[in-house]
Amino acid sequence: MGGTTDGGGRMRADAQRNRQLIIDAARDIFIEAGADAPLDEIARQAGVGIATLYRRFPDRDALIRAVVLDTFGVMAETARNAEEHGTDAFDALRRFMHGALDAKMGAIMPMLAGRVEFDDEVDQARLAVGVPVQRILTTAQAQGLIRPEAVFGDIAFMVVRLSRPLPAITKILVDDDLAHRHLDIYLDGLRASDPAERLELRPPAVSLADFDKLRGKFANGAVPTD
Amino acid sequence: MGGTTDGGGRMRADAQRNRQLIIDAARDIFIEAGADAPLDEIARQAGVGIATLYRRFPDRDALIRAVVLDTFGVMAETARNAEEHGTDAFDALRRFMHGALDAKMGAIMPMLAGRVEFDDEVDQARLAVGVPVQRILTTAQAQGLIRPEAVFGDIAFMVVRLSRPLPAITKILVDDDLAHRHLDIYLDGLRASDPAERLELRPPAVSLADFDKLRGKFANGAVPTD
DNA sequence: GCAGAAGTGGAGAGAATTTCTCCACTACCT
DNA sequence: AGGTAGTGGAGAAATTCTCTCCACTTCTGC
Numbered sequence: 004m005g006g007t008t009d010g011g012g013r014m015r016a017d018a019q020r021n022r023q024l025i026i027d028a029a030r031d032i033f034i035e036a037g038a039d040a041p042l043d044e045i046a047r048q049a050g051v052g053i054a055t056l057y058r059r060f061p062d063r064d065a066l067i068r069a070v071v072l073d074t075f076g077v078m079a080e081t082a083r084n085a086e087e088h089g090t091d092a093f094d095a096l097r098r099f100m101h102g103a104l105d106a107k108m109g110a111i112m113p114m115l116a117g118r119v120e121f122d123d124e125v126d127q128a129r130l131a132v133g134v135p136v137q138r139i140l141t142t143a144q145a146q147g148l149i150r151p152e153a154v155f156g157d158i159a160f161m162v163v164r165l166s167r168p169l170p171a172i173t174k175i176l177v178d179d180d181l182a183h184r185h186l187d188i189y190l191d192g193l194r195a196s197d198p199a200e201r202l203e204l205r206p207p208a209v210s211l212a213d214f215d216k217l218r219g220k221f222a223n224g225a226v227p228t229d
Numbered sequence: 230m231g232g233t234t235d236g237g238g239r240m241r242a243d244a245q246r247n248r249q250l251i252i253d254a255a256r257d258i259f260i261e262a263g264a265d266a267p268l269d270e271i272a273r274q275a276g277v278g279i280a281t282l283y284r285r286f287p288d289r290d291a292l293i294r295a296v297v298l299d300t301f302g303v304m305a306e307t308a309r310n311a312e313e314h315g316t317d318a319f320d321a322l323r324r325f326m327h328g329a330l331d332a333k334m335g336a337i338m339p340m341l342a343g344r345v346e347f348d349d350e351v352d353q354a355r356l357a358v359g360v361p362v363q364r365i366l367t368t369a370q371a372q373g374l375i376r377p378e379a380v381f382g383d384i385a386f387m388v389v390r391l392s393r394p395l396p397a398i399t400k401i402l403v404d405d406d407l408a409h410r411h412l413d414i415y416l417d418g419l420r421a422s423d424p425a426e427r428l429e430l431r432p433p434a435v436s437l438a439d440f441d442k443l444r445g446k447f448a449n450g451a452v453p454t455d
Numbered sequence: 456g457c458a459g460a461a462g463t464g465g466a467g468a469g470a471a472t473t474t475c476t477c478c479a480c481t482a483c484c485t
Numbered sequence: 486a487g488g489t490a491g492t493g494g495a496g497a498a499a500t501t502c503t504c505t506c507c508a509c510t511t512c513t514g515c
Contacts, residue, residue, distance in 0.1 A: 014490090014491095015482090015483060015484075015489095015490060015491065016483075017483065017490095017491075017492095018483095018490075021491085021492090041472080041473060041474090042474075042475090043473075043474090051492080051493080052492060052493035052494060053474090053475080053494070054475085054476080054477090054491095054493060055491075055492060057474090057475060058491080063474095097428075112396060112399075114396075115396075116395075116396035153414075156402070156407070157411065160395070160403070160411065161411055161414075163395065164390045164393070164395075164411075165390060167390070167393065169339075169342075169386070169389065170338060170341075170343055173338075173342050176433075176439055176440065176442060177435065178433065180431060180433060181386060183431060184383070184430055184431050184433070184434075185383065185386065185387055185390075185415075187418075187428040187429075187430060187431070188379075188383065188387075188415060188418040188419060188428075188430065189414060189415050189418050191417070191418035191422070191427045191428055192413075192414040192415050192416065193414060193418075194426070194427075196422060200420070201417045201420075202323075202413040202414075202416060202417055204413060204414070205406060205409060205410050205413070206406065206410070207403070207404065207406060207410070209402055209403065209407065213402055216401055217399075217401060217402070240461090241461060241462065241512060241513075242512075242513090243462075243511070243512065244462060244463095244512095247462085247463090267502060267503090268502080268503075269502075269503090277463080277464080278464035279465070279503090279504080280465075280504085280505080281462075281463060281464075283503090283505085284463085289503095
């Protein structure tokens with residue numbers, strides 16, 4: 004498991020650059036081929052030798068962790084931007100969710116879960132996303148824009164589901180825009196409309212706090228390719 | 230590629246039974262571990278020897294095809310039941326989608342796409358699902374229960390997305406019910422509400438007819454594990 | 456019941472894939 | 486310009502998966 008933060012270390016400029024190239028390539032390859040994708044392929048796509056990859060990331064888990072932390076960083080920035088530029092809290096939520104789709108958050112999650120230890124560093128990165136999103140949601144509900152029974156999990160899990168790539172061949176029919184279309188339908192379902200005209204939500208309502216249960220859990224046996 | 234329908238052939242009763250055990254096990258294992266899961270594991274879970282599996286299904290694609298056809302059969306029955314028992318067309322659509330989630334349709338699709346040739350047999354099985362679903366949708370729209378811009382793809386792809394399993398570790402937080410909860414939110418988004426109060430849907434609108442484009446396409450290169 | 460046909464299991468050889476090290480070479484930094 | 490940090494890629498070793506072979510078991514028709 005990589006040191007706390009070897010990303011900010013004292014490295015030669017080209018090494019620093021290569022490190023980021025590897026992370027970017029890893030994200031793409033992991034999304035395409037799953038968390039067990041050959042590391043050679045990642046190195047090739049990054050344009051570096053396999054040795055460079057192994058020097059920087061002693062094992063696969065270290066690389067996965069770096070990708071996860073990097074992605075959380077992007078997401079946190081997306082949340083901040085959404086909060087700042089949204090015309091109201093509903094619009095902010097909408098901006099965040101569409102942005103999260105673009106960041107492919109949901110394609111990264113499957114790696115995170117089960118492969119990365121939820122220690123303090125990961126937890127902090129996670130909350131840097133979760134806290135502003137929860138704040139947006141709470142505000143939107145206070146303004147009567149979002150149905151009051153909606154919870155954090157109803158945002159997070161749908162982003163995950165929508166941003167996971169569909170099977171390759173369906174690309175004949177589908178591009179990334181389809182997920183955005185369906186997200187808008189979902190968002191309309193989240194609106195605070197007449198309670199008589201909407202379905203009553205069944206459990207489980209998963210709150211932001213519930214995610215704390217993942218702390219410390221790690222490599223709990225079966226880790227599907229997925 | 231297996232013969233047209235070796236499912237109904239003249240087989241000894243126990244062989245017939247084993248064949249179905251293999252298909253059932255394959256569905257479970259494929260869902261858990263992806264379409265490239267070791268065949269040994271499938272045989273083990275089915276409680277048969279690896280030789281039996283190979284005798285019945287000469288290669289992986291034959292097995293995948295059998296699973297796909299079997300699943301379409303279940304789905305078609307679900308659609309028929311929904312149409313028959315729904316209190317109105319919205320309710321029928323709702324029943325179908327929840328039922329399709331339970332059948333894990335979306336976990337099977339990733340195999341179908343890119344691994345199974347869309348020949349006449351597959352096409353017929355596919356339409357045995359698609360046609361009644363389209364009919365339900367059209368009826369619901371005629372009755373003013375579903376927004377008029379919604380199309381077949383808005384039903385099918387969301388079922389796929391919702392029924393794909395989330396990463397193993399999130400099972401600490403999540404059970405299958407969560408997908409049903411989110412489906413209900415989505416269904417509320419599909420309702421025909423005041424157009425001023427809903428988001429305008431962007432393209433692409435994927436119709437049932439668009440799926441014909443998949444005919445004949447097969448093994449188009451990159452087939453992600455997924 | 457019995458004979459014979461149909462079906463079965465699992466070990467293991469072979470093929471394919473993946474990991475990860477080593478070291479001669481190159482590029483940065485002061 | 487010198488020295489240190491960084492690099493690439495071949496290939497040995499380990500791992501994983503496929504798929505056949507054949508002695509044995511179970512069905513089915515009579």
